[in-house]
Structure formats: C-alpha cells, structure tokens
Amino acid sequence: MLIKRPADIPSSEITDRRVYVNRRTFIRAAAAAAAAAGTAGVLGCGGADTGTPQPATKPTTSPASGFADVTESAFSTTEPVNTLEQVSTYNNYYEFGTDKSSPARYAKLLRTAPWSVAVEGECAKPAVWHLEDILRGQTLEERIYRLRCVEAWSMVIPWIGFPLADFIARCEPTSKAKFVQFFTLDDAAQMPGVRVPVLDWPYTEGLRMDEAMHPLTILAVGLYGEVLPNQNGAPIRLVVPWKYGFKGIKSIVRMRFVEQEPRSSWQISAPSEYGFYSNVNPSVDHPRWSQARENRLPGFLRNRPTLMFNGYADQVAQLYSGMDLRRNF
Numbered sequence: 001m002l003i004k005r006p007a008d009i010p011s012s013e014i015t016d017r018r019v020y021v022n023r024r025t026f027i028r029a030a031a032a033a034a035a036a037a038g039t040a041g042v043l044g045c046g047g048a049d050t051g052t053p054q055p056a057t058k059p060t061t062s063p064a065s066g067f068a069d070v071t072e073s074a075f076s077t078t079e080p081v082n083t084l085e086q087v088s089t090y091n092n093y094y095e096f097g098t099d100k101s102s103p104a105r106y107a108k109l110l111r112t113a114p115w116s117v118a119v120e121g122e123c124a125k126p127a128v129w130h131l132e133d134i135l136r137g138q139t140l141e142e143r144i145y146r147l148r149c150v151e152a153w154s155m156v157i158p159w160i161g162f163p164l165a166d167f168i169a170r171c172e173p174t175s176k177a178k179f180v181q182f183f184t185l186d187d188a189a190q191m192p193g194v195r196v197p198v199l200d201w202p203y204t205e206g207l208r209m210d211e212a213m214h215p216l217t218i219l220a221v222g223l224y225g226e227v228l229p230n231q232n233g234a235p236i237r238l239v240v241p242w243k244y245g246f247k248g249i250k251s252i253v254r255m256r257f258v259e260q261e262p263r264s265s266w267q268i269s270a271p272s273e274y275g276f277y278s279n280v281n282p283s284v285d286h287p288r289w290s291q292a293r294e295n296r297l298p299g300f301l302r303n304r305p306t307l308m309f310n311g312y313a314d315q316v317a318q319l320y321s322g323m324d325l326r327r328n329f
C-alpha cells in the first residue's frame, strides 16, 4: 500500500500548490466527463472560501497518489493548500529539536518501518498492531485541513488518513473508557531531541472519547498523496483540525483507553498555558499572546482572523455545549 516515499520522489515531481490544485481540478473534470452519460452531478467540493468544509458530491480517485485507494473526503475545504515545501520544512517536532527547521533536517534519523502501535487499557481487544494491519482494508480519504498552532500560525494541508473512530471500533473500548491517551516513540538513538528535557518524554496527548470518535478526527498516514514525511509524524499521527496543532501527536507507538482525563505533554510542562481541550478559540487568549488573529503561512503576522473551532464550529461545537471554554481551555 505504501509505494512512494517522499525521499524517492525527484524534486521535479514535487508539486507546488497551483499545479496540485490544477491536477485535482483536472481529475474532477475527467471524472465528470466519464460520468456524463449517467446522472449529472458536479464532482468535488464546491463552496466559497469560508473555511467551512463543504461536502464532496462523490469521491474521486487520485491517480497520482502513492496510495492506491485515496478518495476525496467530504470534509475537505476549498481553501488554497500550502506547498509540500512549506508543509515539510516548517515543523514542530521537539524530538528532533525545538526550532521549526530542525525536524526537516534530523527526522530522517527515524526508522518508520517496521512500525507497530500497542493498544492497551479499557478495551476488549488489547493488542500490538503492525502498521500494515491497521491500514489493511482501510479506505483512505484525502482531507484538506487547516493545521493550527498556538504560536498563531496556520496552514492548509492535504492529509491522507482515515477516521480514528474506525480504528477505535476495532479495539472495542469498554464502557469505562472515557478518554484515549496517545504516546510517541521515545528513543534517544533515533531522536536527538529527547536527550534535552524540554518536555516530559514520551510526548503524550489525549482526547475525550466523543472527540476521538468524531469523524473529523483522523489518523494521518500521508499528505500530498504520498506517505508522511518523517518530520510530519511518520508513519502515523493524529490530526484534530478544530484544535491547536500540538494536539496532533506524531509517530504514535501506543494508545491507551482510560477512565480519567489524561494529561498532555504541554499541560505537564506549562499547566497555566496549555489545557486539556486546546480548542481553537479566538476569544480566549493564551497567557502570553492574543489568539484573535492568526498568521496563514506564507505571510505576515496576523493576516487573518482566527475562527472559532478553526472554522469547524458547525461540526464540533455541540461536543462542548454547557462547558465553560474559558476554564476548559
């Protein structure tokens, strides 16, 4: 299933945003032409640039993909996507250093195959899963998301992934499972950054079970039609598009179903600055900066207003009804 790795792709094949968008348009046009004899229907995800995901009329296969079975997600946005260059050279991955350019330089030290994910805790099927078995039979969807970060930058990234809910269902959580906790690999031999105690290693994150089961929450295994670059969290990472980027834990090796709310690495390191929920919320300031506006890369600081739940309020606001989001930040 995993065919091309980014390192194997000649740079001439690395597509910039315009070519990529045109290719998608071309794919849709071709699919529409092929379907012309049948029922009329506009393929792809139309809609104004509001940041609200528009439902795609029909999945379209992406022939340029390194994955055989990628379809267009109903949750894709039509906002312009960032280039592969931007997405893979401006990263946060503290296991490879704390500045934004270090992961692109050092994450090649990470061995992503073979890879397994241990599932434990409150579930009927605790197991060690090989990555191939997690992906087997899984329909991958291309979902273009804005990935957000507390530093107030954002990007639009064409992730390839599948709903975390699908995998959770296979683990059969018990009624005691109220949260799910995730852990990144912690191996100083491959990750020079973990020798520095900037965070409490291993990197850990958590979601409430209903957040984890929401169809917008994905396990991403690729972007731009290819397997994930290591610096973006290969071979498997979380993407939760209505939360700040740091909830998107990379290179997951362990998942645990638990009854009590777990603490995340960022909460442990700075509890007054980072809460468990970490929903994108323009009306609640970070203690050291305003979150009212964000910087869509590339560009200058605060070039656009930040949207509640990162523009996904219609889909996720009900998860938090009745909660005080100033307290539960």
Ligand SMILES: Nc1nc2c(c(=O)[nH]1)N[C@H]1C(S)=C(S)[C@@H](COP(=O)(O)O)O[C@H]1N2
Binding pocket: 087, 090, 091, 092, 093, 094, 095, 147, 148, 149, 150, 184, 203, 231, 232, 233, 244, 245, 246, 247, 248, 249, 250, 251
């Ligand atoms: N294991 C691990 N996961 C991590 C991080 C990290 O340092 N280590 N950084 C987080 C932060 S702060 C952000 S903003 C996103 C960045 O994801 P990207 O580099 O793919 O854009 O990854 C998140 N996941």
Ligand SMILES: [Mo]
Binding pocket: 092, 148, 149, 150, 151, 245, 246
């Ligand atoms: Mo971040």
